[in-house]
Amino acid sequence: MITDQDVRYVAALSRIHLREEEVDRLRKNLEDILRYIEKLNQLDVSAVEPTNHVLPLKNVLRPDDARPSLTQEEALSIAVEKSQGAFKVPKVIE
Amino acid sequence: MIFETVIGLEVHLQLRTNTKIFCGCANQFGESPNTRTCPVCLGLPGSLPVFNAKALEYALKTGLALNCEINPQFKFDRKNYFYPDLTKAYQISQFDQPVCRQGELIIPGDGGAAKKIRINRAHLEEDAGKLIHDDARNCSLADYNRAGTPLLEIVTEPDLRSSQEAYEYLRILKLTLSYLDVSDCDMEKGSLRCDANVSIRAPGDAKLGTKTELKNMNSFKAVKAAIDYEVNRQRAVILGGQRVVQETRLWDENKAMTFSMRSKEEAHDYRYFPEPDLPLVTVPEEVVEEMRQTLPELPQAKMERFTQTYGISVYDAGVLAQDRLTAGFFEQCAALYPEAKKICNWLNGDVLKEMNERKITVAASTLQPEDLVDLIRKIEEGAVSQLKAKDVLKIMLDSGKNCSAIIAEQGWGQVSNDEELLKIAQQALADNPATVAQIREGKLSAIGFLVGQAMQKSGGKANPKKIKELIEKNLQAGADGKPF
Ligand SMILES: [Zn+2]
Numbered sequence: 001m002i003t004d005q006d007v008r009y010v011a012a013l014s015r016i017h018l019r020e021e022e023v024d025r026l027r028k029n030l031e032d033i034l035r036y037i038e039k040l041n042q043l044d045v046s047a048v049e050p051t052n053h054v055l056p057l058k059n060v061l062r063p064d065d066a067r068p069s070l071t072q073e074e075a076l077s078i079a080v081e082k083s084q085g086a087f088k089v090p091k092v093i094e
Numbered sequence: 095m096i097f098e099t100v101i102g103l104e105v106h107l108q109l110r111t112n113t114k115i116f117c118g119c120a121n122q123f124g125e126s127p128n129t130r131t132c133p134v135c136l137g138l139p140g141s142l143p144v145f146n147a148k149a150l151e152y153a154l155k156t157g158l159a160l161n162c163e164i165n166p167q168f169k170f171d172r173k174n175y176f177y178p179d180l181t182k183a184y185q186i187s188q189f190d191q192p193v194c195r196q197g198e199l200i201i202p203g204d205g206g207a208a209k210k211i212r213i214n215r216a217h218l219e220e221d222a223g224k225l226i227h228d229d230a231r232n233c234s235l236a237d238y239n240r241a242g243t244p245l246l247e248i249v250t251e252p253d254l255r256s257s258q259e260a261y262e263y264l265r266i267l268k269l270t271l272s273y274l275d276v277s278d279c280d281m282e283k284g285s286l287r288c289d290a291n292v293s294i295r296a297p298g299d300a301k302l303g304t305k306t307e308l309k310n311m312n313s314f315k316a317v318k319a320a321i322d323y324e325v326n327r328q329r330a331v332i333l334g335g336q337r338v339v340q341e342t343r344l345w346d347e348n349k350a351m352t353f354s355m356r357s358k359e360e361a362h363d364y365r366y367f368p369e370p371d372l373p374l375v376t377v378p379e380e381v382v383e384e385m386r387q388t389l390p391e392l393p394q395a396k397m398e399r400f401t402q403t404y405g406i407s408v409y410d411a412g413v414l415a416q417d418r419l420t421a422g423f424f425e426q427c428a429a430l431y432p433e434a435k436k437i438c439n440w441l442n443g444d445v446l447k448e449m450n451e452r453k454i455t456v457a458a459s460t461l462q463p464e465d466l467v468d469l470i471r472k473i474e475e476g477a478v479s480q481l482k483a484k485d486v487l488k489i490m491l492d493s494g495k496n497c498s499a500i501i502a503e504q505g506w507g508q509v510s511n512d513e514e515l516l517k518i519a520q521q522a523l524a525d526n527p528a529t530v531a532q533i534r535e536g537k538l539s540a541i542g543f544l545v546g547q548a549m550q551k552s553g554g555k556a557n558p559k560k561i562k563e564l565i566e567k568n569l570q571a572g573a574d575g576k577p578f
Contacts, residue, residue: 013363015176052169057373064111064148067118067132075128075136075238085127086235089178091227 002030095333097294099325100302101254103263103317107246107277108221108285109152114242115220116143116186116372121244123283127237135220135242137182142371145170149244150193152276153218154377154385156246157194159270159392160213167376168193170218170369178236179222189366192217193377199270200394201262204255211263212251221245252291252302257321264288264314269393273418281313288317292324293338303328304338308352310345320345324352396421404434413442419457426463436470444484448491460494469497477501481554512564518556519564522548533569541565 007027011018018026069075072085081088111121117134133141157164171189194216203209221243226235248267254260268279268286278285288311293303308324311317323345328338343352391399393415400411400421414421420441427437441456445466449456469486472478478486478501489500522544523530533540541562548561 013174013365052368053373054370055373059375060144060373061147061150061375062118062144064113064146065118066113066120069119069130069132070136072126072128075131078136078138081233083233083235085129086226086237087128087178089234089236091229091232091234092178 002027002034006030096297097325097329097332098297098299099256099321100252100293100295100305101257101260101321102252102291102305103250103254103260104289104291105248105264105267106221106287106289107156107248107271107279109149109244109246110275110277110285111146111148111152111244113146113148115146115149115218115244116242119242122239125239127235127239130239131241135181136238137180143186145372145375146244149218150375150377151385152244152274153193153216153246154382155274155389156248156271156276157197157216158382158386158389159274160194160197160199160216160248162194162197162213162216164377164382165191165193165195166379167191167374169374170372171366172369173219173364173366175364177222178234179225179241181223181238181241185220185222186369186372187219187366188217193375199250199263199266201259201266203262204259209253209259211253211259214249214251216246216248219245219247252293257318257325260290260321261314261318264317266393269416273390273392281311284312288314290317290321290324292321292328294325294328294332304340306338306340306352307342308345309342309355312347316345316347319350320352323350327352390418393418400424404428404438406434406438410435410438410442413446414438417455417457419455423456423463427467430463431467431470433470437466440466440470440487444487448488452491459491461491465490465496472497472501476557476559479549479554479556479558481549512560515556515560515564516568518548518552519561519568521551522565523568530569541569 004023004027007023007030008018010030011026076082076085076087079087109115113119114121114135117132119130119132119135122130134143154164168188168191170186172184173187173189174184176183192215195214197213197216199211199213200208201211221240223236223238223241226237228235250263254263271277271279280286281288290308290311291305292308293305295301295303306324306328308317308320311320324343331338339354342355344355345352396418397408397411397415400406400414401408404411406414414424424434424437424441427441428434431437445456445461449459452459469478469483469490472486473480473483478497482501485504486497486500489495489504490497493500495503526544526547529540529543533544544565545558545562548565549556549558552561
C-alpha cells in the first residue's frame, strides 16, 4: 500500500513540487503500477536471462585518447548565471 | 570499561588515465575552471557516455594486486541525488556488480604479526565536480573539470581494530598502488580520499556497534587523529548512558574534532538503477590472466627476493622497497658491483638523506647506478676517504659531474703518499705526548684518538688505514723516530 506520505517522500527526492490535490491522484497511479509489477512478479522467469540492456551490446569501450574539450565560454554559454569562470548556483548545503 | 574499536575504510582513488572515464576530456588538474568539459561530462541531453578502456585496465590491475576476484561480467548503475557538484543529478557508479570483489591486503597488525585485511569490493565510478561556497554572496561556484575523473572506490570489511592499523592499511595500500602506477595517491591533492566507518563494542560482542562515517581527512595522519578522536567521543557517549547516533561526521583539522554533518535522512536514498546508456562489460578469464602477467613484482615479494638474492637484512630490503624505482636502482648497482650490502648502506643512508634534503627521488635525480658504484670503488681503492666521499656525492647530485672529476677538482684525492703520511703521523705523535705516554703504558685503545687527530690534520684526506699503520709503527719506534 502506498500512502500519501510515500508520494510526498518520492516527490521530494525527485525535487518535484506537488499540489495537494495531485497527491491523491499520484498515490492511486503508483498503486496501479505496483499492482502491475506484482502481476509480473508472479511469472516464472527463472530460465530467462535478465535484460541488462535493451540493445544486445557488450564491451563498448574507447581508447584513452584525449579529444578537444569545450572552451570555458562555450561551456558557460548554457549557464543561467556565471561568475569567475564557474557556473554560479544557489548555495546548497548538503 | 574497555571497548574494542572496529574500523572499515573506503578509499576513493583517482585513476591516472589520460582522459575521463566516460568522455575524451583530458584528465588534468590545475586548469582554469570549466576548460575540461564536453557535452558528456556536463550531462547535456543527447550525449552518450563511452567507457574508457584504460580505466578498466587500471581497475583490473588494482583489483588483482589486492588479490580480488574479477567479476566476469559487470554493469554500471545510476546513483541518484541532487547536488550541484553533479551535472546530471546522478552519478554513474556500480551498485550490485562491482568490477572487483573479495580481496585482501596484508598489513603489519597491532600485535606485530602480519594481519589480513579483507577487501569487500572495488568499484568504478565518476568523480563529481568541485564547488566553492561563497557565503558572502550566498551562492556556490561550480567547476566541472573534475567531473568524470575515473575513481576506483576500494572498500574494506570492518577488519581494522585501531587507528594505527588504519594508518598501516593506508600506507601499504599506497605503497602497493605506487608499484602499479595507476594513481598519484596524493591525499593533499585529493587523488586519494579516505572515509572511515568507526564503531566501538564490548570485547567479545558478536554484533557491531552503531557506526559513524568520518569524512574530510586530508592526510593519513588526519585519518588516524580523526579515528582516535571519534573512538574517545563514542566511549564518552556510551559511558554517559547515551547511544551513538548513526551519522556522517566531518573532521575539522584546526579544531582537531569531528562534527555532525546533520544531513537530511533522505539524502541517502539513492534509488540505484542500471545505467541504460552503458552496455554490459565482460572480462573473460584470458584477459584477467593476461593482466595478471603484466603486474609488476609487488613490494612484499620484492622484499623477500632482495633478502634472499642479495643477503641484505629484512629492514634494508623494506627501506629499498618503499620506492619501486629506488629498488630498481639498487638492482642495477648490484649488477655492477658484488657487495650489495655496501650499495644498500649508501642508498638507504647518505643517498636517501641527500635526496630528502633536495626533495627529489633517486629516479628523478641525475645520479646513475654507474656513478654510485664508481664512488664505492674509489673508496675501496683508497682514492678518496669515506668521509670525503659523502661530499663528493653531494656535488655529484648538484652538478651531475662524475666522481673522478670532482675528486680531482676539489683536490680531495686521498693522501696515500707515504712520505706525506709519515709527516702527518709523526706530527700527531709530537702534538699529543700525554696520549703517547698512555699508549706506551699499555692503553692501546688511545691509538684511535691519535688516528683521529691525524685525520683531522689532513682535512680528512689521509688514508685512515695507512695512517693507523704508520702511527703504530712510529709508536714502536718512539715519537722522535728513535727506537724505545
Ligand atoms: Zn567531457
